Amino acid sequence: MGNNPTRREFLKRAGTATAAIAAPYVITSTALGADDRAAPSERIVMGGIGIGNMGRGDQGAFLGRGDVQYVAVCDVNRGHREGAKNQVDGRYQNKDCAAYNDYRELLARDDIDAIHCATPDHWHAIIVVEACRSGKDVYCQKPETRTLREGKLMVDAARRYARVVSGGSQRVRADYNGVVNRCWDGELGEIKSINVNVGPLPTECNLPGEVVPDGFDWEMWLGPAPWQPYHPWRCSGSFNINGQSWRSFSDYSGGGMTDWGAHHFGGATFAVDVRELQPEEVTFHNENGKKWLSYRYPNGLLLTHNRPGKGNLDVEGTGEKRESKPQPQYKGQGGIYGDFIHCVKTREKPFRDIELAVNTAVVSHLGLIAYELERSLKWDAAKQEFAGDEEANRLVDRARREPWQL
Amino acid sequence: MNETLDQAFEALKTYDWGQETKLVEPIEAAIVASEGDAAQRREIEARLVAVLQGDAPYDAKQYACRRLRVIGTAASVPALAALLTDERLLHMGRFALERMPLAEAGDALRDALGKVNGKLKIGVISSLATRDEAASVAPLAALLTDPDAAVARSTTQALGTIGSPAAAQALTGGVSEGTKAAVAAALLVCAERALADGKRAEALLIYKGLAKDDQPKHVRLAAKRGMLACAGRKE
Numbered sequence: 001m002g003n004n005p006t007r008r009e010f011l012k013r014a015g016t017a018t019a020a021i022a023a024p025y026v027i028t029s030t031a032l033g034a035d036d037r038a039a040p041s042e043r044i045v046m047g048g049i050g051i052g053n054m055g056r057g058d059q060g061a062f063l064g065r066g067d068v069q070y071v072a073v074c075d076v077n078r079g080h081r082e083g084a085k086n087q088v089d090g091r092y093q094n095k096d097c098a099a100y101n102d103y104r105e106l107l108a109r110d111d112i113d114a115i116h117c118a119t120p121d122h123w124h125a126i127i128v129v130e131a132c133r134s135g136k137d138v139y140c141q142k143p144e145t146r147t148l149r150e151g152k153l154m155v156d157a158a159r160r161y162a163r164v165v166s167g168g169s170q171r172v173r174a175d176y177n178g179v180v181n182r183c184w185d186g187e188l189g190e191i192k193s194i195n196v197n198v199g200p201l202p203t204e205c206n207l208p209g210e211v212v213p214d215g216f217d218w219e220m221w222l223g224p225a226p227w228q229p230y231h232p233w234r235c236s237g238s239f240n241i242n243g244q245s246w247r248s249f250s251d252y253s254g255g256g257m258t259d260w261g262a263h264h265f266g267g268a269t270f271a272v273d274v275r276e277l278q279p280e281e282v283t284f285h286n287e288n289g290k291k292w293l294s295y296r297y298p299n300g301l302l303l304t305h306n307r308p309g310k311g312n313l314d315v316e317g318t319g320e321k322r323e324s325k326p327q328p329q330y331k332g333q334g335g336i337y338g339d340f341i342h343c344v345k346t347r348e349k350p351f352r353d354i355e356l357a358v359n360t361a362v363v364s365h366l367g368l369i370a371y372e373l374e375r376s377l378k379w380d381a382a383k384q385e386f387a388g389d390e391e392a393n394r395l396v397d398r399a400r401r402e403p404w405q406l
Numbered sequence: 407m408n409e410t411l412d413q414a415f416e417a418l419k420t421y422d423w424g425q426e427t428k429l430v431e432p433i434e435a436a437i438v439a440s441e442g443d444a445a446q447r448r449e450i451e452a453r454l455v456a457v458l459q460g461d462a463p464y465d466a467k468q469y470a471c472r473r474l475r476v477i478g479t480a481a482s483v484p485a486l487a488a489l490l491t492d493e494r495l496l497h498m499g500r501f502a503l504e505r506m507p508l509a510e511a512g513d514a515l516r517d518a519l520g521k522v523n524g525k526l527k528i529g530v531i532s533s534l535a536t537r538d539e540a541a542s543v544a545p546l547a548a549l550l551t552d553p554d555a556a557v558a559r560s561t562t563q564a565l566g567t568i569g570s571p572a573a574a575q576a577l578t579g580g581v582s583e584g585t586k587a588a589v590a591a592a593l594l595v596c597a598e599r600a601l602a603d604g605k606r607a608e609a610l611l612i613y614k615g616l617a618k619d620d621q622p623k624h625v626r627l628a629a630k631r632g633m634l635a636c637a638g639r640k641e
Contacts, residue, residue: 133587133591134624135622135623135624149536156595156598160594160595160598160628160631161624161627161628162624162627162628162631203427204427204469204472206421206423206424206425206426206427206465207423207424208423208424209423209424226468226497226498226501227494227497228423228468229423373438373441373476374438374441375441390507391441391476391477393505393507394475394476394505394506394507395475395476395505396505397504397505397536398475398501398504398505399497399500399501399503399504399505399529399532399533399536400532401497401529402496402497402525402526402528402529402532403525403528403529403556403560404532405528405531405532405535405560405563405564406532406536
């Protein structure tokens with residue numbers, strides 16, 4: 001148990017301590033809540049699933065908080081797993097952090113209140129839905145979904161179990177302040193259009209097979225994705241989208257459309273205040289080989305992707321000064337991570353509530369399908385399908401490799 | 407068919423891991439270009455089916471299934487159905503069939519249920535769940551008490567995904583403790599669907615059953631929220 005009991009362990013210990021104890025009962029400073037740590041009863045017990053490149057960053061953010069008790073890590077890469085465990089043990093100066101290869105074992109723990117998930121994208125939906133079913137709150141890295149169908153399932157699970165589920169993308173609230181402020185301050189009048197430049201599109205992967213490294217559970221890494229042989233570039237967590245990382249390949253990711261799209265589309269839809277909406281139409285343009293998209297929202301707004309002659313987050317408005325609107329902000333302290341923890345405590349919806357995160361991902365996925373079919377699409381957000389478009393509807397989801405199901 | 411496309415299909419016959427994807431890219435381009443041209447699409451489909459039925463490498467057959475996912479018609483269902491009893495190719499057969507809006511695709515998957523076991527059966531169950539066809543409820547319900555606990559759990563989840571009144575009725579039969587959590591999760595979905603369809607009484611009955619003390623706290627919470635929703639109230 002160490003000197004840093006969990007909230008439940010502390011309560012149990014306190015409940016059984018009686019006057020029959022011969023020696024004085026010593027209460028540690030951390031039990032009372034030392035300067036940098038909340039009392040155990042106030043700490044959120046957390047675990048992490050997927051502790052690679054981005055997962056390490058998330059872990060560090062949560063582990064560094066005095067109101068979090070980090071108790072478990074999970075990764076299919078033994079090196080990542082042990083490294084993540086060592087980080088936790090080092091923080092708390094004990095050996096108590098559990099380390100799992102299988103996320104289901106972590107989610108089965110009743111003592112864990114919340115998890116953060118930074119696996120490759122093709123795993124996100126299964127883990128988030130299962131976490132909700134297990135009574136956990138979730139911080140899920142962007143892009144939150146790999147297919148259109150996954151989004152609604154994740155939102156439904158979050159609402160059904162009244163879970164706090166936050167998407168990732170710390171950049172939405174931080175990187176685009178110039179544009180965001182101009183829009184929300186009313187400087188530009190009624191916003192008519194905004195452009196996002198992002199890419200590249202994902203490709204299919206046909207890399208040759210290599211020997212699976214010792215300590216790497218390739219079958220589990222693949223999970224619901226189609227079976228393909230191991231190659232280090234297939235599963236590299238590099239942030240580059242250059243054919244040498246899982247972010248490059250369509251079985252695991254939507255390429256730059258979803259990876260950086262989560263940031264840029266997220267920032268754009270925040271700036272023009274359509275985070276709560278999904279586009280109803282995507283028009284595919286091919287001008288002398290230059291392909292780009294325009295999305296039309298129910299309120300008439302036009303969001304363009306890679307529009308010729310437009311820069312990233314170039315925005316057009318009617319120009320007349322309008323009254324400013326108060327901008328949604330993070331709650332609590334500590335950016336998007338603090339926002340999540342605050343909401344876990346108060347049960348409010350976080351800044352990047354899963355429904356808003358999914359709406360951003362929908363923009364990416366609609367675009368991916370439009371580019372794959374090289375034509376325009378009409379999207380029925382209420383029914384979550386392409387109106388009367390059997391071919392496009394085939395691409396709303398993809399069969400998951402057994403035994404994984406959603 | 408043009409020479410470039412012919413070369414691509416020739417390359418596909420021996421397509422394997424490590425080869426350049428550009429060898430077969432003309433096939434994808436042809437699919438895009440044939441949008442609206444049923445005859446050309448059928449010709450492309452037939453050539454992809456021929457790859458499935460031949461002795462091409464696994465990679466080539468995986469590629470063919472990916473393309474048939476988009477353009478496959480009833481004509482390709484028999485070849486895809488034949489993959490459903492192949493441990494290596496079952497998933498890719500499902501990859502093409504699962505999203506096909508064709509009765510033949512659903513029939514092929516239901517037919518495969520009795521031919522496979524273990525993990526393969528779970529794969530078929532998963533696809534039937536996603537297809538959400540009324541005809542799947544009875545054959546799935548028969549698997550709720552499958553001696554393979556993983557199959558029983560998968561079936562439970564599948565019936566929840568379908569969420570119909572018939573699925574709910576099947577789920578409320580006697581279940582083993584091992585699937586109790588899965589049943590609760592599935593019934594919550596069924597109740598939601600009933601409520602969305604205006605069947606408050608049915609939804610309330612399910613929610614009341616799940617609000618009892620023998621359920622974990624988060625399930626009881628979900629059930630009580632559901633009961634409030636049935637009463638037209640939010641918490």
